[in-house]
Amino acid sequence: MPFIPHTDDDIQSMLAAIGANSIDDLFDEIPADLRCGPLAHVPERASEMQISRIMHQRAEQDGQPLNFAGAGAYEHHIPAAVWQITTRGEFYSAYTPYQAEASQGTLQVIYEYQTMLCGLTGMDVSNASLYDGATALAEAVLMAVRGNRKSKSKVVLLPDTVHPLYREVTQAICATQGLVFKALPMDGETGQIKRSALNDFAGEDITALIIPQPNFFGRFEVVDKLTDWAHDNGALAIAVVNPLALAVTKSPGTWGQKGVDITCGEGQPLGSPLSSGGPYFGFMACKQALVRQLPGRIVGRTVDLDDKPGFALTLQAREQHIRRSKATSNICTNQGLLVTAATIHMAILGPEGLAQVARASMANTKQLVAALTRLHGVEQVFDAAGFHEAVLRVPSDAQALLDRLGDAGIVGGVALGRWFPDLADCILVCATETKIEQDIQHYADTLATLIQSDIDTGVQPAVAYA
Amino acid sequence: MTEPLIFEHSRPGRRAWAQSPAEQIDVDLPDELARTTPLGLPEVSELDAVRHYTRLSQKNFSIDTHFYPLGSCTMKYNPRACNTLAMLPEFLSRHPLAPENCSQGFMACMFELQEMLKDVTGMQGVSLTPMAGAQGEFAGVAMIRAYHDARGDTERREILVPDAAHGTNPATAVMCGCVAREIPTDDNGDVDIDALKAALGPQTAGIMLTNPSTLGVFERKIGEISKLVHDAGGLLYYDGANLNAILGKVRPGDMGFDVIHMNLHKTFSTPHGGGGPGSGAVGVSKRLLPFMPIPVVGKTDQDTYRWLREDDLPQTIGRLSTFMGNAGVLLRAYVYARLLGRDGMHRVAEFATLNANYLMARLSEAGFDLAFERRASHEFIITLKRQNKAVGVTATDFAKRLLDFGFHAPTVYFPLLVPECLLIEPTETESKEMLDGFVEAMIAIAKEAEDDIEQLRGAPYTTPVRRLDDVRAARQLDVKFEPAA
Numbered sequence: 046m047p048f049i050p051h052t053d054d055d056i057q058s059m060l061a062a063i064g065a066n067s068i069d070d071l072f073d074e075i076p077a078d079l080r081c082g083p084l085a086h087v088p089e090r091a092s093e094m095q096i097s098r099i100m101h102q103r104a105e106q107d108g109q110p111l112n113f114a115g116a117g118a119y120e121h122h123i124p125a126a127v128w129q130i131t132t133r134g135e136f137y138s139a140y141t142p143y144q145a146e147a148s149q150g151t152l153q154v155i156y157e158y159q160t161m162l163c164g165l166t167g168m169d170v171s172n173a174s175l176y177d178g179a180t181a182l183a184e185a186v187l188m189a190v191r192g193n194r195k196s197k198s199k200v201v202l203l204p205d206t207v208h209p210l211y212r213e214v215t216q217a218i219c220a221t222q223g224l225v226f227k228a229l230p231m232d233g234e235t236g237q238i239k240r241s242a243l244n245d246f247a248g249e250d251i252t253a254l255i256i257p258q259p260n261f262f263g264r265f266e267v268v269d270k271l272t273d274w275a276h277d278n279g280a281l282a283i284a285v286v287n288p289l290a291l292a293v294t295k296s297p298g299t300w301g302q303k304g305v306d307i308t309c310g311e312g313q314p315l316g317s318p319l320s321s322g323g324p325y326f327g328f329m330a331c332k333q334a335l336v337r338q339l340p341g342r343i344v345g346r347t348v349d350l351d352d353k354p355g356f357a358l359t360l361q362a363r364e365q366h367i368r369r370s371k372a373t374s375n376i377c378t379n380q381g382l383l384v385t386a387a388t389i390h391m392a393i394l395g396p397e398g399l400a401q402v403a404r405a406s407m408a409n410t411k412q413l414v415a416a417l418t419r420l421h422g423v424e425q426v427f428d429a430a431g432f433h434e435a436v437l438r439v440p441s442d443a444q445a446l447l448d449r450l451g452d453a454g455i456v457g458g459v460a461l462g463r464w465f466p467d468l469a470d471c472i473l474v475c476a477t478e479t480k481i482e483q484d485i486q487h488y489a490d491t492l493a494t495l496i497q498s499d500i501d502t503g504v505q506p507a508v509a510y511a
Numbered sequence: 512m513t514e515p516l517i518f519e520h521s522r523p524g525r526r527a528w529a530q531s532p533a534e535q536i537d538v539d540l541p542d543e544l545a546r547t548t549p550l551g552l553p554e555v556s557e558l559d560a561v562r563h564y565t566r567l568s569q570k571n572f573s574i575d576t577h578f579y580p581l582g583s584c585t586m587k588y589n590p591r592a593c594n595t596l597a598m599l600p601e602f603l604s605r606h607p608l609a610p611e612n613c614s615q616g617f618m619a620c621m622f623e624l625q626e627m628l629k630d631v632t633g634m635q636g637v638s639l640t641p642m643a644g645a646q647g648e649f650a651g652v653a654m655i656r657a658y659h660d661a662r663g664d665t666e667r668r669e670i671l672v673p674d675a676a677h678g679t680n681p682a683t684a685v686m687c688g689c690v691a692r693e694i695p696t697d698d699n700g701d702v703d704i705d706a707l708k709a710a711l712g713p714q715t716a717g718i719m720l721t722n723p724s725t726l727g728v729f730e731r732k733i734g735e736i737s738k739l740v741h742d743a744g745g746l747l748y749y750d751g752a753n754l755n756a757i758l759g760k761v762r763p764g765d766m767g768f769d770v771i772h773m774n775l776h777k778t779f780s781t782p783h784g785g786g787g788p789g790s791g792a793v794g795v796s797k798r799l800l801p802f803m804p805i806p807v808v809g810k811t812d813q814d815t816y817r818w819l820r821e822d823d824l825p826q827t828i829g830r831l832s833t834f835m836g837n838a839g840v841l842l843r844a845y846v847y848a849r850l851l852g853r854d855g856m857h858r859v860a861e862f863a864t865l866n867a868n869y870l871m872a873r874l875s876e877a878g879f880d881l882a883f884e885r886r887a888s889h890e891f892i893i894t895l896k897r898q899n900k901a902v903g904v905t906a907t908d909f910a911k912r913l914l915d916f917g918f919h920a921p922t923v924y925f926p927l928l929v930p931e932c933l934l935i936e937p938t939e940t941e942s943k944e945m946l947d948g949f950v951e952a953m954i955a956i957a958k959e960a961e962d963d964i965e966q967l968r969g970a971p972y973t974t975p976v977r978r979l980d981d982v983r984a985a986r987q988l989d990v991k992f993e994p995a996a
Binding site for chain 2: 046047048049050056058060062063068073074075084087089100106110112114116117126128130133134135146147148151159160163164169170174178210216222223268291292293298311319320343346348351354359364365366367368374377379388391398400401402430444447448450456478
């Protein structure tokens, strides 16, 4: 019996101690007509050797294509030590650290993580994580509505330059809370928030402004001015940032005159593998004044009976297991193991290592853009300065092109038409520090071949030559 | 031994040179965007970091090192194969937005997991995207609300929740724009049927139930409750926190539930990771199929797999994660389900229940009071009310002293309505000897409570720290390291 240690003798003596004749007797409180029959859609058990073979086959089927997609999930080198330590049973198979004395390892890791996150973001307090970047933004919005006591409108300005999937998730999670999301359009030239659009809202009651950095298109926003605009108009400023970019760019705590109020984002670039989109972790940090509105767990340092320093979960009166329907969020389990990985990852890379990864990713993306825009009909769309992603117009149906690249073993980027009709012929590309010159050349050569075959077969629309 | 903070190991200029490019890299970054403040990360060698975090790991209790009978948390063995196979390089490197033609192996696993979960829960559809139990609850209540709204029945905004429920239940109702209304529990641990009848009405959106309940007993009147709620126009939500107790024995769909979330990090043995990641996959009955959160994996006529999104499910409650939830956790759950197989599913509930009832019988025989004198499910409650009155010992004292005996504490002070309680869930993967050892520790602690209560109140003695000052933690908030100036 897999994972069940009982011998026949054990079973008999245990039943005798209970005073039952059979295991089946233990279910006598379940009405007979509700008993479940055989499970037709669960296969017979596989041994570890058999399932291992199946999983290897499935994995090989997908292979390891050369990846140039980003769009919220980034391929970075993760030091081998990170996951070797993270998957130690003591971290991997521990529960949420409610029994502090039995969980000092996890608790100290989270305390160190909170410190690192505050350093990166320039914020005063960080929580112990949320599910992912998109849900972190949703929670940040709900937090801003609770925290901005002067605003009554619950109007949140949500720029079109925020990741479209983050916008979908935020709207789904906040759907029933009486919030009003108002879009801010993008500037078609720069790929940034169209700043003149803010004029329409000046003097109105705005609860919060969301500021992405870099934005979904990889462009840097004019964050100082946006932050000041929010504060001048009585709104809280919410930064949604790539933590890797913070290694070389201004921390949200220093944006504008006063710094933003809440910073959130996707922690994946800090040690989480791509892994089909999860598990990752959302991060959130804020100014001291908002700490009691912060959702999720927080670890604090204190002392024990012998006055020795130790760590414990704190401010639990915000949370669902105490406050029930009045909690700041329903979140309970978060993404602890990914936070452990991120903490080890940041410790190993250090400030200079992380900055170098950021710089290498920027330089490689620049090289990728240069290589691809040399091809017939490929051009860069936006002209604002950017981080490690770029939007390229391609001379053929964008998704079909990516599918054909997929057949050639290249994940060439992400098609944008699904979310941006104006960018239906565009892809979003990314080259992190993991790419070398030959990788970029291989992508460019393969794409050139596909474009040439379109020209040869007349598939390519004439308009692309304009 | 106190392990210094990683920041205290830091020395300016030290670095793990093998892990990042060393050469000068020039980038175009406008001056007004450039970083102006230090990052605040430690500067350590790779060995410094490896030693530090290895040492920290050794300060944890975990399933791999200790019996962990934490009630309602299902701390069973997390088979190592699940981790190894979910971390095959191809799975780790798959980009979430990779084209479907590069993703068929992964998607096959997800589709088959959906099918298996449908079968074991008796539901008609499964969406794997919710990232933890609480998010599964959110998805479930949001679907209930969307269902009523789609029929134009927009006054149904009340979610009924038993008073013994997990705190996430009422918190979720509020996050979904509903009001939580508590229903009392009777002396046997069942829902108070008269109170339920009185609460039902045209404002009822649904009821959230855990069965077996958090009191560790099977809700015997489930058939009647189901009929009452449905007759009143409401839907039934199954909180899957305790699914381990009934896996392969009774299916929520057959009990009349319309929607269920499963804690795959409990029942399907994916790791808790010191607080996540979890997975709160949801299953739905036929009438809630159109509202499932996206994306879901579908199968085409050509036996290939594709993502079902808004176009396929136009009435969806939407997207609850950037991509598709905790995919790596789902792979672990898939491997676990295949390792158990059809017969193994039935055995989970059988042996979880055998262990719980055995441990309960032994502790009862040893003189401990049970909160409910009836059949346990996969967990049960001991109340120390009598001992508390007699010698002043608390559930916390027992919990802390158990650590000295090498056992993780059971859940304490939950459910809230049982005084000085220990909620104990041994799970099916523990041996009889382990349970016997736990009983002996409990007996020893009970004796200590009578003989030397002061000694007991000072526990634990053998853990890296002794009892911590929680009040100071909250009052003198220290949530990040500030280097001495």
